[in-house]
Every structure is written in structure tokens, then in C-alpha cells.
Amino acid sequence: MPSAPTESALVVRPNGPLKGSVPISGAKNSVLKLMAAALLAPGTHTVHNVPDITDVAVMSQLLDHMGVVVRREGSTLTLIVGEELIAEAPYELVAKMRASIAVLGPLLARCGTASVAMPGGDDFGPRPIDMHLRGLELLGAEFTSSRGIIEGRCDGLLGANIVLEFPSVGATENLLMAAVRAKGETTIDNAAREPEIVDLAAFLSQMGAQVTGAGSSTISVEGTERLSPAEFTVMPDRIEAATFLAATGVAGGEVTLTGARPDHLDLLCQKFGDMGIKTSPDPDGLWVFMNERLHSVDVSTLPYPGIATDFKPLIVAMLTVGDDVGIVTENLFTGRFRYIDELIRMGADIRTEGHHAVVRGVDRLSGAPVRAHDIRAGAALVVAALGAEGETTIVGAEHLDRGYERFVDKLVALGADIERVSV
Ligand code: EPU
Numbered sequence: 443m444p445s446a447p448t449e450s451a452l453v454v455r456p457n458g459p460l461k462g463s464v465p466i467s468g469a470k471n472s473v474l475k476l477m478a479a480a481l482l483a484p485g486t487h488t489v490h491n492v493p494d495i496t497d498v499a500v501m502s503q504l505l506d507h508m509g510v511v512v513r514r515e516g517s518t519l520t521l522i523v524g525e526e527l528i529a530e531a532p533y534e535l536v537a538k539m540r541a542s543i544a545v546l547g548p549l550l551a552r553c554g555t556a557s558v559a560m561p562g563g564d565d566f567g568p569r570p571i572d573m574h575l576r577g578l579e580l581l582g583a584e585f586t587s588s589r590g591i592i593e594g595r596c597d598g599l600l601g602a603n604i605v606l607e608f609p610s611v612g613a614t615e616n617l618l619m620a621a622v623r624a625k626g627e628t629t630i631d632n633a634a635r636e637p638e639i640v641d642l643a644a645f646l647s648q649m650g651a652q653v654t655g656a657g658s659s660t661i662s663v664e665g666t667e668r669l670s671p672a673e674f675t676v677m678p679d680r681i682e683a684a685t686f687l688a689a690t691g692v693a694g695g696e697v698t699l700t701g702a703r704p705d706h707l708d709l710l711c712q713k714f715g716d717m718g719i720k721t722s723p724d725p726d727g728l729w730v731f732m733n734e735r736l737h738s739v740d741v742s743t744l745p746y747p748g749i750a751t752d753f754k755p756l757i758v759a760m761l762t763v764g765d766d767v768g769i770v771t772e773n774l775f776t777g778r779f780r781y782i783d784e785l786i787r788m789g790a791d792i793r794t795e796g797h798h799a800v801v802r803g804v805d806r807l808s809g810a811p812v813r814a815h816d817i818r819a820g821a822a823l824v825v826a827a828l829g830a831e832g833e834t835t836i837v838g839a840e841h842l843d844r845g846y847e848r849f850v851d852k853l854v855a856l857g858a859d860i861e862r863v864s865v
Pocket of ligand 1: 472571610611775776818
């Protein structure tokens with residue numbers, strides 16, 4: 443009889459302040475889109491600084507399904523994209539990773555057809571893709587959907603002026619990747635401004651695309667008929683950097699985030715400064731120091747350059763041991779509060795009202811068995827556990843593997859007492 447799939451857990455015990463330096467890996471939310479963008483040009487692409495995480499493995503499987511050969515050597519990925527592609531993203535893979543939707547724009551641009559399973563909702567609440575589809579329709583694509591599959595087709599894409607209802611990261615990326623192969627000029631207004639968009643535009647430019655304005659709210663693209671394969675180095679992961687910042691905030695200590703980009707973390711460092719954490723750009727990345735109790739602050743999530751929704755679980759975890767009351771407001775996703783029940787199991791005093799969480803700091807959390815329901819929730823529970831009294835066991839460690847490379851090893855190297863066990 444086949445054995446049931448095993449879950450794994452992280453066991454965390456408090457072990458005093460963190461000390462040392464930690465390398466920040468390549469950004470998950472950039473590399474997944476760069477891999478999708480490679481579909482736009484046949485030939486051999488080389489991407490450096492690729493984190494060894496399961497989401498990259500899933501994207502590799504998806505590209506493999508389409509006929510792309512993906513090889514990894516150390517942190518370098520080689521993607522060999524053929525002249526012919528199978529323009530299909532099946533449900534089994536899309537269900538594992540919503541970012542699979544990023545292949546829709548490139549497939550339409552390259553093949554004139556795309557069959558992509560609809561990503562469902564998740565713990566964040568409903569996650570529609572209406573803005574992706576609407577923008578692609580403006581570029582000339584047509585869509586039908588049945589049995590959970592979206593079928594798109596176009597007879598060549600044509601540049602258009604697109605105004606997004608909201609600066610969606612995924613929609614901006616899909617439209618940008620489609621527009622670089624559309625005929626004529628496209629403008630994307632109210633575009634997302636995240637650093638990952640800038641990375642994607644730089645990769646596309648390396649391929650020969652003409653993109654201006656990435657990183658601002660208006661992106662202009664002059665379509666190009668044929669793009670060439672490119673070589674590119676992925677930006678550092680700002681969410682991983684924020685996670686180690688938060689960990690140092692709770693455990694205390696002195697840590698250098700090697701390779702981090704302080705300019706991607708400006709507002710977060712300002713907010714963390716209000717909480718008592720000292721940070722300073724360093725020739726190696728970002729220096730972090732903490733030796734007092736965290737101060738409570740109010741935080742609202744917003745699209746970049748605001749405080750990212752991905753930082754929110756970390757901030758809530760920090761506020762649980764703050765010196766007063768902090769109110770955290772979520773403006774991007776309707777859900778994403780499930781980890782709060784787990785923090786409450788550890789003794790946190792949190793009340794949620796609509797999209798607000800009111801967090802009253804307690805002196806110390808107490809370790810408990812808890813469950814991680816998604817990547818960032820898992821990271822937040824680890825952060826909370828670093829400062830808790832006694833042992834915390836976090837089931838669902840696999841979620842962390844989706845986005846954090848060697849997370850346990852990196853924390854152990856900083857002096858944390860954390861190990862992974864099968865359950
Ligand atoms: N939205 C729509 N319609 C659309 C697209 C988005 O209503 O067609 C809404 C969403 O429901 C949400 C808001 O717009 O309320 C923002 O969503 P966005 O499209 O910006 O998010 P995403 O592209 O699906 C990426 C990251 C997320 C990150 C968000 C926000 C990747 C793979 N994912 O998601 O990262 O939280 O941007 O910054 O890039 C993570 O790494 O853990 C993660 C979830």
C-alpha cells in the first residue's frame with residue numbers, strides 16, 4: 443500500500459539574540475515571471491541567482507510540459523525554448539501554484555493560443571484574474587472558458603492603451619509580456635510599481651524588447667516582432683530580507699542581510715525603525731540591530747512603494763510582543779488572517795474586525811503546536827516562535843519550501859535553535 447504523504451514540522455526553541463550574516467537569495471516573485479517570459483523567445487536563456495525552492499520546481503515542470511528544457515546547475519537555470527510550444531497549463535500544476543497564470547500573456551503572444559486552467563481562490567480570499575483577461579482582450583485576444591479552463595486565442599496582438607482598475611502585479615506582468623510582442627505601442631496605466639516588475643522589464647529589454655517606465659505607474663512598450671534569448675541575474679528577495687529583519691526584531695541581535703537591496707525596503711525599514719529596530723545600508727547589503735522591546739505601531743498594506751501585504755503576517759507576529767496596541771489594516775486581500783488563530787494559540791492578544799487586526803502586545807508568547815497554512819504565515823509563526831517561552835512546533839513546513847531557500851540552515855547559522863522533523 444502506498445504510504446501517505448508525510449508532512450514536516452519545524453521545532454523552534456528560543457535561543458537568544460541572532461548574530462552573523464545571512465545571504466539573501468534570488469526573489470521568488472521575480473524569477474517565476476522571468477521563467478514565463480523566456481517563452482517569448484526561442485533559444486537558450488540563462489538565469490542566475492535562482493533560489494532552490496519548490497515554486498521554481500513547479501514552474502520548471504510547467505515549462506517542461508510546454509516543451510521547454512529546464513536545467514539547473516547551482517543557482518543558474520538554463521531554459522532551452524523551442525520553436526514549437528505546447529500552449530497549455532494544466533490544472534494539476536496551476537493548482538499547485540497560482541503564479542502559473544503568468545504564462546498566459548507569453549503563450550498568446552508566441553503561439554496565438556493558450557489553454558490555461560483557472561487558478562482557484564485560496565487562503566487570501568477570492569483571487570480573480572479579470573484584469574489580466576480584460577487587458578489581453580484590449581490587445582486583441584479573445585477568451586472562452588469551460589470546465590475550469592480558459593481558452594485564449596488571437597490573430598496577432600495589437601498595441602493598446604490599457605488602464606488597470608488596480609495596480610495588480612500579476613496583471614501588469616502578463617500585459618507587459620504580451621505587449622512586447624504586440625504590433626505597435628502599448629501603454630499600461632495604473633501599472634504596479636513593484637521592484638519585480640522592474641526586474642521583468644530589464645529581462646525583457648535584455649531580450650530586445652523596448653520598454654520604458656517600469657517602476658512608475660505608466661509603462662510604455664513598443665512591440666518587437668522577434669526577441670532573442672537573454673542572460674540575467676535575478677534581484678534579491680525583499681520578502682526573504684523582511685523575514686530576517688522581523689526575526690531579528692523579535693529575537694534581538696545584530697545581523698547583516700548580505701545582498702539585500704535597502705532601496706527596496708525603504709518604507710519597511712522606516713516602520714521597523716519606529717518599532718525600535720536599527721537598520722543601515724551596508725556595503726554588503728543591509729545591517730540590522732535590535733536590543734530593546736518592540737514598540738507597537740499601526741500599519742496599512744498598500745501596493746509598492748507601500749508596505750507589502752506579504753510583510754503583514756511578519757508585522758502582526760512582531761506586534762504580538764509589542765509594548766502597546768498596534769492596528770494592522772489589510773488593503774489588498776480579503777482573507778489572509780488564518781495565521782492569527784495560530785498566534786492566539788501561542789497567547790497573542792489579537793482581535794480582527796473586517797480587514798483590521800488589533801494587536802495588543804503581551805510580555806511573551808508561549809510555545810505551542812501550530813499550523814502554517816501558507817508561506818508567509820509559516821514565516822510569521824517562526825518569527826513569533828523565536829521569542830516565545832518554550833518550544834513551538836509548526837506543522838506545514840512544506841509551505842515555507844515554496845518560497846524560502848535553506849530557511850532552517852540560514853536561521854541556524856545565525857544562532858537560532860530550529861530543526862525540521864517529519865510528522
Ligand atoms: N486582482 C483582481 N483582479 C485581477 C488581479 C488581481 O481583482 O485580475 C486583485 C487581487 O484579488 C488582489 C489585488 O488585486 O486583491 C492584488 O493582486 P495582485 O494581482 O497584485 O497579486 P498577484 O500578482 O496575484 C503577487 C505576488 C503575491 C503578492 C501580491 C501583492 C507573485 C507570484 N505573487 O500576487 O505574493 O502578495 O502580488 O503584492 O508574484 C507571496 O509571495 O507569498 C505572494 C502571495
